[in-house]
Amino acid sequence: MSLKPKIGIFICRCGTNIADKLKFDELKNQISKLPDVAGVFEDNFFCAPAGKQKIIETIKKEKLNRCCFAACSHRVHEKTFMSIAEEAGLNPYLIQLVNLREHITWVCDDIEAATQKAFVQISAAIERLHYHEEIIKKFLEVKTDIAIIGGGMTGIKAAKLLAQDKSRTIYLIEKEPTLGGWMPKWEKSYPTMDCNPCFLAPELSEIKNITNLKVITSAQIDEIKGFYGNFTINLTQKPRFITDSCIGCMECFSQCPVTVKNEFNAGMDERKAVYIVFPGSYPNTAVIDEKSCLRFKGENCSKCQEGCPFGAVDYNQKPEQMELSVGGIIIASGFDMIDIKEFQQYNWTGKTNIFTNVEFERMMSSSGPTQGHIKTRDNKDPESVAVVYCGGRQKSGYCSSVCCGASMKYARFLLGHNPGVKICQIYSELCLDTEGLQKMKSDLEKDGVKFIKCDDYAKIKLEESAGSVTIKFTQNNSEKSEKVNMAVVSMGIKNSKNSEELAKEMDLTLSAEGWFQKSHAKMEPSSSIIEGIYIAGCCSTPGDVQRSVISAKAAAGEAMSKLLAGKKIELEPAVATINPNLCAGCRLCVSVCPFKAISFDKNLKISVVNEAICRGCGTCVGACPAGAATAKHFTYSQIYAEIGGVLV
Amino acid sequence: MSKFEPKIVAFVCNWCSYGGADNAGNKKLKYPANVKLIRVMCSGRVDTKLVLKTFKEGADGVMVLGCHPGDCHYRSGNLKAEKRFRTFEKFLEKFGIEKERFFLDWVSASEGEKFQKVISEMTDKIKLIGQLHLSPKTA
Numbered sequence: 001m002s003l004k005p006k007i008g009i010f011i012c013r014c015g016t017n018i019a020d021k022l023k024f025d026e027l028k029n030q031i032s033k034l035p036d037v038a039g040v041f042e043d044n045f046f047c048a049p050a051g052k053q054k055i056i057e058t059i060k061k062e063k064l065n066r067c068c069f070a071a072c073s074h075r076v077h078e079k080t081f082m083s084i085a086e087e088a089g090l091n092p093y094l095i096q097l098v099n100l101r102e103h104i105t106w107v108c109d110d111i112e113a114a115t116q117k118a119f120v121q122i123s124a125a126i127e128r129l130h131y132h133e134e135i136i137k138k139f140l141e142v143k144t145d146i147a148i149i150g151g152g153m154t155g156i157k158a159a160k161l162l163a164q165d166k167s168r169t170i171y172l173i174e175k176e177p178t179l180g181g182w183m184p185k186w187e188k189s190y191p192t193m194d195c196n197p198c199f200l201a202p203e204l205s206e207i208k209n210i211t212n213l214k215v216i217t218s219a220q221i222d223e224i225k226g227f228y229g230n231f232t233i234n235l236t237q238k239p240r241f242i243t244d245s246c247i248g249c250m251e252c253f254s255q256c257p258v259t260v261k262n263e264f265n266a267g268m269d270e271r272k273a274v275y276i277v278f279p280g281s282y283p284n285t286a287v288i289d290e291k292s293c294l295r296f297k298g299e300n301c302s303k304c305q306e307g308c309p310f311g312a313v314d315y316n317q318k319p320e321q322m323e324l325s326v327g328g329i330i331i332a333s334g335f336d337m338i339d340i341k342e343f344q345q346y347n348w349t350g351k352t353n354i355f356t357n358v359e360f361e362r363m364m365s366s367s368g369p370t371q372g373h374i375k376t377r378d379n380k381d382p383e384s385v386a387v388v389y390c391g392g393r394q395k396s397g398y399c400s401s402v403c404c405g406a407s408m409k410y411a412r413f414l415l416g417h418n419p420g421v422k423i424c425q426i427y428s429e430l431c432l433d434t435e436g437l438q439k440m441k442s443d444l445e446k447d448g449v450k451f452i453k454c455d456d457y458a459k460i461k462l463e464e465s466a467g468s469v470t471i472k473f474t475q476n477n478s479e480k481s482e483k484v485n486m487a488v489v490s491m492g493i494k495n496s497k498n499s500e501e502l503a504k505e506m507d508l509t510l511s512a513e514g515w516f517q518k519s520h521a522k523m524e525p526s527s528s529i530i531e532g533i534y535i536a537g538c539c540s541t542p543g544d545v546q547r548s549v550i551s552a553k554a555a556a557g558e559a560m561s562k563l564l565a566g567k568k569i570e571l572e573p574a575v576a577t578i579n580p581n582l583c584a585g586c587r588l589c590v591s592v593c594p595f596k597a598i599s600f601d602k603n604l605k606i607s608v609v610n611e612a613i614c615r616g617c618g619t620c621v622g623a624c625p626a627g628a629a630t631a632k633h634f635t636y637s638q639i640y641a642e643i644g645g646v647l648v
Numbered sequence: 649m650s651k652f653e654p655k656i657v658a659f660v661c662n663w664c665s666y667g668g669a670d671n672a673g674n675k676k677l678k679y680p681a682n683v684k685l686i687r688v689m690c691s692g693r694v695d696t697k698l699v700l701k702t703f704k705e706g707a708d709g710v711m712v713l714g715c716h717p718g719d720c721h722y723r724s725g726n727l728k729a730e731k732r733f734r735t736f737e738k739f740l741e742k743f744g745i746e747k748e749r750f751f752l753d754w755v756s757a758s759e760g761e762k763f764q765k766v767i768s769e770m771t772d773k774i775k776l777i778g779q780l781h782l783s784p785k786t787a
Contacts (some may be wrong), residue, residue, distance in 0.1 A: 048706075073666075073670045073673070074662070074666065074687065075666070075667060075670055076670075099670075099673075099685075101673065102669065102672075102673025102674065102684060103669050103670075103673060104681070106673040106674070106676050107672055107673050107676070107677060107678055107679055107764075108678065108679075109678055110681065113680075113681035114681060116681070116685065117681040120684055121684060121685070124684070124686070134706060301684065420703045507723050525709075574689075592692070592728050594720075594722045594723035594724045594725060595722070595723070614704065615722060616689055616690055616691035617688060617689050617692055617693065617721075617722035617725045618688065618690055618692060618693030618725075619692030619693060619722065619724075619725040619728050619729075620692055621695070622692055622693050622694060622695035622728070622732065623695070623732075624730070631689070631693060633686055634693055636697070636698075639688070640696055640698075640701060642686050643657065643686065643698070643701055643702050643705050643707075644705055646657055646684035646686065647655055647657070647684075647702070647706045647707055648689040648704045
């Protein structure tokens with residue numbers, strides 16, 4: 001813009017709020033003499049319809065090409081004056097607002113000092129306006145594709161719901177080689193004692209026929225950047241070393257000479273170095289565990305390749321880098337069990353008849369280490385079992401809400417599978433807030449299960465000697481104990497380690513208990529603190545399958561309604577730019593940018609701003625030692641002019 | 649001779665400390681008129697060049713006010729500013745500027761009282777130190 005500045009100053013009286021608190025006429029006279037000021041115009045309320053009209057008419061009539069509004073706070077009326085300027089045909093960045101009201105007349109009783117301060121701040125605005133440039137607004141259409149991080153039941157249900165809209169591509173990203181998360185490890189669900197694999201199997205097998213649902217397993221997230229409507233996810237998919245030709249026939253397993261502990265069965269049995277995580281998994285293809293496979297230890301073994309009838313073994317598979325462009329992200333990164341090893345009171349070693357809940361769950365499974373039979377470590381049928389509640393709560397400080405129901409599930413399972421078994425449940429507090437759980441408890445009591453209320457879950461102690469477990473606790477302040485063949489400690493859950501990593505990567509915050517912070521705990525429980533990122537399942541708050549599925553569908557609904565095709569969002573117009581001729585390629589700006597909006601161009605050896613991501617904070621400008629970075633609307637020349645102005 | 653009225657410039661971020669000044673205004677809290685405000689989007693935008701320029705142009709004191717740590721509208725711009733200016737403060741004396749003439753702090757948009765306090769205290773402090781006379785070499 002090369003026109004000679006023709007500046008109009010619109011000074012608002014704001015009723016008496018400004019006009020009566022300084023020497024108004026004297027001020028008007030002073031500012032009318034500032035350089036390139038074409039006129040000073042006043043009104044009682046420039047923000048009122050008549051005032052607005054007056055501004056528009058004046059700008060047009062006087063052919064003003066810059067305006068100073070000496071009125072109230074930016075926070076109150078900057079947008080108002082910008083849109084008035086626009087309506088008058090003036091670029092909204094060719095205006096400058098001076099806050100006479102909140103920053104001067106309301107805080108200064110000395111009328112002389114207030115007038116002087118007002119003059120100085122207006123002078124600075126006029127100086128600054130000489131350096132203003134037009135900035136053109138940019139709009140970006142939101143991307144409608146959505147990524148879901150975490151392929152447990154929550155992620156699966158959210159993905160399947162979203163994928164019903166065939167115009168979208170839905171990415172389901174899972175770090176493990178298979179979908180399902182914790183759910184496939186639970187044989188039964190409480191209180192109905194439904195067969196979990198029976199309803200999980202169709203959920204998983206349907207996925208392969210959903211063409212717009214892309215499942216990415218063995219994925220590691222490298223970087224997430226962007227904002228609502230326009231995120232970029234960079235990830236690496238680790239190789240399976242098994243191609244898609246695998247049909248999951250398991251022929252190769254018997255060939256493999258390596259056996260390692262099977263983590264899916266809580267380490268209670270073994271698997272091969274080539275394995276399928278669980279029968280019926282998705283994808284139902286084998287995977288080679290690089291850490292234990294002889295070939296990856298430098299030995300010349302190719303037994304699985306030789307044994308594969310489909311030629312599906314490929315030792316040369318390489319990690320694959322992927323870049324996904326999506327409009328929104330649902331985080332369903334699940335939970336971890338609280339580690340029993342952190343609690344000496346439970347005396348768990350994995351060798352005695354003190355079991356964790358996960359070990360017990362796996363024994364319940366027909367495909368588990370004991371084929372669905374509950375056995376002591378020396379493979380005997382237990383005659384008495386104690387279930388200890390609230391494992392780890394003394395440290396976590398919260399109720400995990402799912403362990404009471406699960407603990408009662410163990411009792412119901414034992415009654416059905418181990419006739420005559422004596423069961424006691426040792427608890428100090430109960431959480432029976434799921435439909436049917438109260439009745440489950442009273443039914444169990446009718447069937448002879450003893451519910452023993454102790455004083456404090458934190459003081460329960462387990463000891464084993466000669467195959468028997470003694471549980472010591474206090475009841476009404478007197479020492480009590482129960483001696484059983486087997487004890488199960490129901491450990492609580494905590495947010496997963498992945499969630500913590502994601503929170504760091506995405507600048508999300510975690511609550512005091514460690515769950516993802518919601519946008520509003522009550523009103524916006526599916527939204528994270530960052531627009532376009534939604535949260536579901538146990539990483540958001542602990543809950544059973546039903547609650548996780550509800551939250552999955554809520555997050556999916558939220559994402560879908562916010563990412564409608566054709567919806568446009570206005571980008572921050574006043575972004576940073578980097579002058580390629582001045583940039584020395586030091587990358588300091590890359591390291592300070594809070595939004596990862598700056599990347600280093602390896603070919604040009606300079607930093608480059610992604611204007612769609614930049615939010616215009618100017619931190620890169622403050623850091624750039626070469627003076628190559630500029631923040632539009634807050635350039636050095638603009639701020640220098642303002643500094644000169646306030647120090648007249 | 650009239651008493652010394654220091655010239656002080658405060659760089660305020662758009663989201664918190666500018667709001668803090670508004671909050672002081674809304675509550676009609678009174679404070680000296682010596683401090684003039686320059687609004688930037690984030691305290692992270694304020695660098696040593698701007699602060700030195702302000703001293704050079706005749707300021708007797710310079711303030712940088714940002715969002716409290718953890719509250720930055722731009723996530724961490726304020727922390728970058730803090731890092732920058734904690735180092736900068738150590739070098740101020742070399743420019744012939746007493747380090748008390750520079751002040752960095754956090755004011756939230758609801759802290760009108762704090763805004764009033766830091767502005768008043770800075771004004772009093774600079775009144776005691778007196779006018780800044782930069783050597784021609786520095787200037």
